[in-house]
Amino acid sequence: MSSALYTTDILRLAASTFEFPRLANPDASSEKRSPVCGSTIVVDISLDSSGNISAVGQDVKACALGQASATLLGRHITGQSAAIVEAAKDQLQDWLSGQADTPGDWPGLSVFEPARRLSARHPAILLPFEAATQAAKEAAH
Numbered sequence: 001m002s003s004a005l006y007t008t009d010i011l012r013l014a015a016s017t018f019e020f021p022r023l024a025n026p027d028a029s030s031e032k033r034s035p036v037c038g039s040t041i042v043v044d045i046s047l048d049s050s051g052n053i054s055a056v057g058q059d060v061k062a063c064a065l066g067q068a069s070a071t072l073l074g075r076h077i078t079g080q081s082a083a084i085v086e087a088a089k090d091q092l093q094d095w096l097s098g099q100a101d102t103p104g105d106w107p108g109l110s111v112f113e114p115a116r117r118l119s120a121r122h123p124a125i126l127l128p129f130e131a132a133t134q135a136a137k138e139a140a141h
Contacts, residue, residue, distance in 0.1 A: 013068035027139035082136035089129035
């Protein structure tokens, strides 16, 4: 792999997925698997009384890019709504595919700039946001 792809920032984020252990009693969970790379993630979501995300847990079995994405998701998801998480996923997807100039408002996603040129890596980066979107929607119903 290109050393430029796995930057120090990405590797630091990848090493931090332990910050978000699985939740004992989540309102919803979603498991997603990328058929492209085999990465898997389970995201647990709990909601507060206003319907915003109050806690997140994860079980991540992914490459460094997927792990880094899961950490960025976990660090900034508390207090967000399902709609905001879904919008972040859509903005990230548009940016990775070259349809947008920025990754959107979710903090830290520009760390994936080196992966934009490698479309086979996009599913691993998107996976945490896809799982969180699904779990948040299920928790809200």
